[in-house]
Amino acid sequence: MIDLTGKTAVVTGGSRGIGRAVATTLAAAGARVVIADRSDALRTDGASTSDVITAAGGIAESVLLDIADSQQVDAVFGDVATRFGIDILVNNAGVLSAGTVLETSDEAWRSIFAVNVDGTFFCTRAAIRHMVDAGKGGKVVNVASISGLRANPGFAGYCAAKGAMVNFTRQVGIDYAPLGINVNGVAPGFVETDMTAIYDASIRGALEAQTPNGKWADPQQIADTVLFLSSQLSNHICGEIIAVDGGWLVGTPVVPVASAVSA
Template sequence: MSKIDLSGKHALVTGGSSGIGAAVVRALAAAGASVSVMARKPNHSAQDEKMYDNPKVEFIELDVSDSKAVTRVFADVAARKGIDISVLSAGLLLAGKLLDTDDESWRRTMAVNLDGLFYTTRESIRHMMAQGRGGKVVSIGSISGYRGNQGFAAYCTSKGGALNFTRQVAMDYAAHGINVNAIAPGFIYTSMTDIYDKETKAKLAAQTPDGKWGTSQQVADAVLFLSSNLADHIHGQSILVDGGWTLGVFAQP
């Protein structure tokens, strides 16, 4: 069995100060990679876990919806450390059916979930191409890219677009040794999913074939695989980490 060893690689993780992103940072660092964590602001819980005490981990303030800032920050990281792995985890979840979604909420969602993904993927690919040694780009999508989720019109739309964006970019740059893939988490315990109350969480778990919500670590494990040479022949795919939720209607025995 192959062991994942990312020694000598440099990774950047957007949205990496909390939740799934923070779990990804810890997984990459544990595998030997140095990591640039990019987020709008540090998360105190992540700092309490001493994530940033690791000399291989640095924090960089970045709003992924700011195209000029993304270009500047990625160029700086590429010049100082190179970019071998990009994990694009920044995301925004706003609830609302179509008629409850105002222009500002729609644009905020698209600015982070689609525009931000476009800006950060573009700069990742740009620098990987210039380096000439390939690379791995892994975005964090959602099961909402595959099917509707009642009451989340903007979010589901953005994640559906992100899924096809992954396929398209993968097709365009596979010949250059750049693997572009995605992870589509289901219901995962993070601060983002605290919008669900306890009763709703229990109902969603009951609708899941394995009967439970997932953890950030389980998502990070899948990211680690796609970031490694074990995934060298995988392009444009989205790995569902959802306990089987998207398989169809689940009738409890």
């Protein structure tokens, strides 16, 4: 069993979907979890991710953060580092927008990069700064996508942003491996989340049929891989991207589905 007792993990975009599964999984392994995003801290109905974790006996809190704002990121990470230290960062927050180059506006392009790329950079920089200062190593796990490893027709901005995340992960991975900071990534395939609700039933069926194991992932399956990369079991893995996609990348052709997806 993986034991993260005594570790503090910051999870961005942890209010739902993959992020919530990651946060609850890290907490169940004993980590103190800080959920940092634009919505979880605002919930007052007892259903925030931190509420779910504390109700289950874990340790968690939610903080308000726009990861596209570097000053906010530095302030929040500085506060967390001062109070608890930062041992693990999971860059999960992301946005999706469909469209070819001609269908992608300036605003949509900048929004995709502001969250998926800039936000990942700001949070990684802030976390690693504190990890280096503490001198105890650390773990950074970036939630990318199979769309960052292979083209996905009709998603120009998203593929470009996730591709940037992939190579950023590789670069930071080799830069900080000598200091005992493992930076790796997870590339989910199709997962049961709000984000993939843009696919209609017919397209979903086609995608499932062409996935070697015949089904989409549950967020927990992504979270289990993040847990592994957040633990000592991954100490000799640096700058790698693990696809969690049911065999999609290695076993299927590119399928042009953008025409059946609502932008």
